[in-house]
Amino acid sequence: MRFKAIAALGILSLASIIPAFGQATTKIGVITSLTGSLAAFGEAHKNGYAIALDEINAKGGVLGKKIELDFYDDQSKPDQAVQGVSKLIDQDQVPVLLGSYSSESTKAIVPAVSQRETPLIIPTATADNVMDSKSPWIFRVCAGANDYAKATIAFLKANGAPKKMAIIYENTNFGQSNMKAMTAAAKEAGIELVAVESYEAKSPDYKAVLQRVKQANPDVIYFCSYLLDATTLMRQSREVDLNPKFYTSAGTGFAAAEFPTEKGAGKNAEFTFSVSQWLPEAKWAGSKEFDAEFFKRFKTHPAYHAIQAYAALRVAAEAINNAKSLEPAKIRDAIKNINMSSTPFGPIKFDNGQNLHPVLITQVQKGQYRVVFPADAAEAKPVIPAPAWSKR
Amino acid sequence: MVRFLQACADGLLTGALYALIGMGLALIFGVMRIVNFAHGAFLMVGMYATYVLFDYFKLNPYIGFLPAGIALFIFGYLVYMALIRPIRDRSHFMQILMTTGIGLILTDAAQLIFKADYRQTNIDLINRSVHLGPFGANAAEVLSFAIAVAFVVGLRAFVVRSRTGQALRAISQNAEIAPLMGINLVRIQGISFALGTALAGIAGGLLLPRLYLFPGVGEDYTTKAFVMVVLGGMGSIEGAAFGGLVLGLSESLTSLYLGNQWALIIDFALFLLVLSFKPSGIFGRQRA
Numbered sequence: 001m002r003f004k005a006i007a008a009l010g011i012l013s014l015a016s017i018i019p020a021f022g023q024a025t026t027k028i029g030v031i032t033s034l035t036g037s038l039a040a041f042g043e044a045h046k047n048g049y050a051i052a053l054d055e056i057n058a059k060g061g062v063l064g065k066k067i068e069l070d071f072y073d074d075q076s077k078p079d080q081a082v083q084g085v086s087k088l089i090d091q092d093q094v095p096v097l098l099g100s101y102s103s104e105s106t107k108a109i110v111p112a113v114s115q116r117e118t119p120l121i122i123p124t125a126t127a128d129n130v131m132d133s134k135s136p137w138i139f140r141v142c143a144g145a146n147d148y149a150k151a152t153i154a155f156l157k158a159n160g161a162p163k164k165m166a167i168i169y170e171n172t173n174f175g176q177s178n179m180k181a182m183t184a185a186a187k188e189a190g191i192e193l194v195a196v197e198s199y200e201a202k203s204p205d206y207k208a209v210l211q212r213v214k215q216a217n218p219d220v221i222y223f224c225s226y227l228l229d230a231t232t233l234m235r236q237s238r239e240v241d242l243n244p245k246f247y248t249s250a251g252t253g254f255a256a257a258e259f260p261t262e263k264g265a266g267k268n269a270e271f272t273f274s275v276s277q278w279l280p281e282a283k284w285a286g287s288k289e290f291d292a293e294f295f296k297r298f299k300t301h302p303a304y305h306a307i308q309a310y311a312a313l314r315v316a317a318e319a320i321n322n323a324k325s326l327e328p329a330k331i332r333d334a335i336k337n338i339n340m341s342s343t344p345f346g347p348i349k350f351d352n353g354q355n356l357h358p359v360l361i362t363q364v365q366k367g368q369y370r371v372v373f374p375a376d377a378a379e380a381k382p383v384i385p386a387p388a389w390s391k392r
Numbered sequence: 393m394v395r396f397l398q399a400c401a402d403g404l405l406t407g408a409l410y411a412l413i414g415m416g417l418a419l420i421f422g423v424m425r426i427v428n429f430a431h432g433a434f435l436m437v438g439m440y441a442t443y444v445l446f447d448y449f450k451l452n453p454y455i456g457f458l459p460a461g462i463a464l465f466i467f468g469y470l471v472y473m474a475l476i477r478p479i480r481d482r483s484h485f486m487q488i489l490m491t492t493g494i495g496l497i498l499t500d501a502a503q504l505i506f507k508a509d510y511r512q513t514n515i516d517l518i519n520r521s522v523h524l525g526p527f528g529a530n531a532a533e534v535l536s537f538a539i540a541v542a543f544v545v546g547l548r549a550f551v552v553r554s555r556t557g558q559a560l561r562a563i564s565q566n567a568e569i570a571p572l573m574g575i576n577l578v579r580i581q582g583i584s585f586a587l588g589t590a591l592a593g594i595a596g597g598l599l600l601p602r603l604y605l606f607p608g609v610g611e612d613y614t615t616k617a618f619v620m621v622v623l624g625g626m627g628s629i630e631g632a633a634f635g636g637l638v639l640g641l642s643e644s645l646t647s648l649y650l651g652n653q654w655a656l657i658i659d660f661a662l663f664l665l666v667l668s669f670k671p672s673g674i675f676g677r678q679r680a
Contacts, residue, residue: 035508037606075508171653199652202510203612204604207402208647211395228510228604239521239530262514 025068026061026326028316029088031099031109032309036076037201040227040258041101041305045123046071047298048309049098051290056313062320069313074100078108085112095326096121096319098312101305102226103127103174110138119319119332123312124305126250127177131354139335139350141311142304143357145178148250148275149185151359152222155248155273155373157189159384162219162245166195168209168233169224178224178250194218201225204232207240214242223249227256227264234268238389245385247272257303260364269364271386276362278304278345279371281379286344303369311345394526399648400641405533407640408540409595411633413613414620415547416591418632419584422621423564426476426585427487431592431617432610433495438464438593439609440502442600446513453513454535457597461590468589472582480581495614502607511605518601536598543594544633547587551629560584564627592617612656619663625673634674638662 030049033042049069057066070092072084081100088094097113097120100106106125113120114135122130122140126148131140156162165186169175179196186193195216197209210233213221221244225233230253237247249255254274258264280291280301290310294302315338320326323334340348348355361373363382370380413435420428441460445451451459475494479486520531551557559580562570571577596610603609620639624631642662643655650658666673 037510037604039507039509077508197651202604202606204602205406205647206652208399208644209652211399211648212651215395228512231512235519239528241528266519268519 025066026063026320027068027070027092027094028313029070029072029084029092029094029097029099031072031074031081031084031088031097031105033076033101033105034071034073036074037228038076038101038226040256041124041252042073042076044257044303044306045099045101045309047294048123048302048306049313051293051297052310052313052317056317062317063324063326067313067317070094072099074105076102076105078102078105081105081109082112085109085116089113089116089118094118095328096316096331098123098309098316100125102172103130103177104172106130107173110135113137118328119335121312121315121335123308125174126252127173128181129173129177131352134352136336136353137332139315139353139355141315141345141348141355141357142277142308143359144354145181145250146185147357147359148178149181151275151361151373152182152248152250152273153185153189153191155361156191156220156246158373158375159382160245163192164194164216164218165191165220165222166197166213166216166218166244167193167222167224168195168197168199168206168213170201170226170229171198172201174226174250174252175224182222182224182250191220199229201229204229205236206233207236210236210240210242214240218244220244220246220248223247223254225249225253227253227258230254230256230259231265231268234265234272238268241389243386243388247386249274251275251277251304255303255362255369256305257300260367260369267392270367270392271364271383273361273363273372273382274369276304276360276369276371277357278307279360279362279369281371282344282346282360283377284344284346285342290344307345311343311348314343315340315348395648396645398527399644401527401529403641403644404637405529405537405640406644407637408537408544409598409636410616410620410640411544411636412540412591412595412598413617414624414632414636414639415544415629416588416595417617418588418621418624418627418629419560419591420588421618422625422627422629422632423560424581424584425484425567426480426581427484427491428585428588429488429491429614430471430495430498431588432612432614433498434464434468434589434592434610435596435599435613436502436607436610437467437498438596439600439603439605440506441593442597443511443513443605446515446600452515453597453600454517454532454539457539457594457600460597461594464593465586465590468586469582471589472585476585477578477582495610499607499610506607508606513601513605515601530602532601536602539598540595543591547591548630548633556580556583616659619659622663622673623666628673631673 032045074081103125107130114137119137126145128144169179195213251274255276260269319331319334323330360371362369363372372382417431442453442456445456517532522529559575620635621632623635646655646658
């Protein structure tokens with residue numbers, strides 16, 4: 001009996017050593033939303049990661065080994081994302097983690113990852129509270145809600161300085177935090193908030209909300225929405241004949257590749273403004289090539305969510321190579337000191353975990369996102385005001 | 393005033409679909425006294441059935457809801473015979489466990505087959521609207537309203553006029569004496585259960601173009617359906633339809649005047665009020 005137990009233990013411990021020796025690849029953990037309400041964004045992540053992966057492996061991978069991505073699907077749910085941390089770090093022992101997609105899921109995994117002393121690189125979560133913990137293990141590639149609000153306000157000031165704004169936001173971390181950021185920014189700019197309305201993304205009847213906003217008669221609407229809700233909001237805005245001068249938004253659904261197409265809001269997307277973190281036309285070296293490669297593989301053009309995933313994996317690989325080690329603490333220090341002067345997503349360098357990334361304003365014109373602000377990046381003039389629905 | 397009337401109209405458009413859901417549960421729970429916690433899951437199955445017909449056979453959901461409803465009728469009958477009949481005389485507690493279990497299995501099966509993805513059926517109609525003076529409505533909602541009203545009226549006629557309907561009411565009045573009068577209790581209960589399931593499925597099919605489809609979509613509707621049945625009064629099919637309309641109106645008006653996030657709170661506040669002050673419901677009969 002005793003012998004058996006010892007033998008079993010021996011086999012178990014051997015089994016746990018073998019993969020460490022036999023591993024021909026280095027695993028990097030990825031949590032994203034491959035299914036669920038945010039699957040469109042998870043798909044963009046996956047595609048962005050795939051391009052970075054092939055690029056890195058073609059150049060020899062990290063520390064002489066190829067990288068392998070270890071995906072965990074959080075089903076667009078925060079509790080599942082937390083389970084993913086345990087699966088990827090405790091079981092699979094990945095040295096660095098990327099993800100998740102949404103602010104809600106990302107906020108949920110920050111403590112779990114910090115506690116396990118593993119670096120987390122956040123590609124897309126814009127809610128600023130994902131950085132609140134000030135944990136030294138957390139890094140964010142994308143710009144945040146405050147940057148969105150400030151860029152939108154600067155754009156409005158430069159285009160007639162409207163006075164009355166309404167905010168419509170989906171009631172989870174992403175929407176709430178963008179609402180808060182815009183509330184503060186509008187106050188500072190002396191813009192009156194005539195309506196601030198939340199909605200539940202999963203029950204798509206927003207007409208009452210839109211009626212209330214219509215009653216308040218704002219010049220500007222600022223939407224904080226994911227893709228399905230953005231699509232429905234624009235359709236129902238048309239139904240209730242809501243006609244502000246500016247439809248603006250905190251990106252995300254309003255900046256998704258599908259949004260201006262028939263799969264999304266189609267014609268109803270026309271004239272909407274959105275913040276954007278990147279476009280294929282961006283001035284950074286490699287942007288066009290990334291777009292071309294993406295289109296070749298996936299037959300659609302990428303939005304910024306894909307390239308942020310791409311950038312996150314590039315950062316992870318660069319950090320591992322700089323650290324010359326798979327020890328999480330050494331990788332963390334390497335990310336802290338990283339200085340990538342040229343990537344297709346622009347230069348990447350972290351200040352207290354945050355990559356300082358500029359924000360653009362785009363407008364949907366003839367079914368395409370066109371950069372309209374700031375002036376030095378603009379490729380088209382904004383159409384203001386948005387024509388009334390009855391005149392479209 | 394225009395806004396108020398518009399909100400009322402929107403509320404009734406939704407309420408008619410709620411009425412279908414409520415009547416379905418009223419047949420099962422109100423009349424047959426089977427506590428059915430799988431009602432929302434049946435609605436979800438109806439939605440997926442309609443969705444599959446739309447996705448693979450390009451069948452418009454406003455036609456596809458019919459075969460989906462028939463499929464749900466058969467499915468409901470089988471579920472009754474296999475799972476509900478053996479426990480129909482047991483405590484309500486057993487029925488709650490059984491039907492909750494059925495609901496969970498259906499939801500998880502949907503997740504297994506269709507993944508957790510949110511789906512939308514983009515049909516042309518959903519992008520059109522109908523205008524009448526200052527009022528506007530989505531064309532798809534108007535159509536689903538008309539179909540729902542037809543079913544509500546049809547079902548009422550069936551229950552009042554047909555022999556099966558009479559048998560059904562007899563059982564609801566006295567489940568012990570009715571069988572002595574030559575009514576086949578099991579058969580009638582099975583038909584009621586199947587009919588209730590089919591109504592949930594039909595409502596699901598009609599709701600499909602207006603909602604996002606995902607495995608958990610039915611969960612809210614189970615509770616809402618109980619609210620409708622209690623509002624209208626146990627045992628009353630007309631009452632449940634009325635409860636559905638009230639719920640639709642209350643949600644629409646609450647969203648307009650208080651904000652979206654209040655809608656469910658007011659739903660359940662209504663539920664508690666009726667339970668506390670008029671437990672027999674607005675249309676209900678007092679029972680021993």
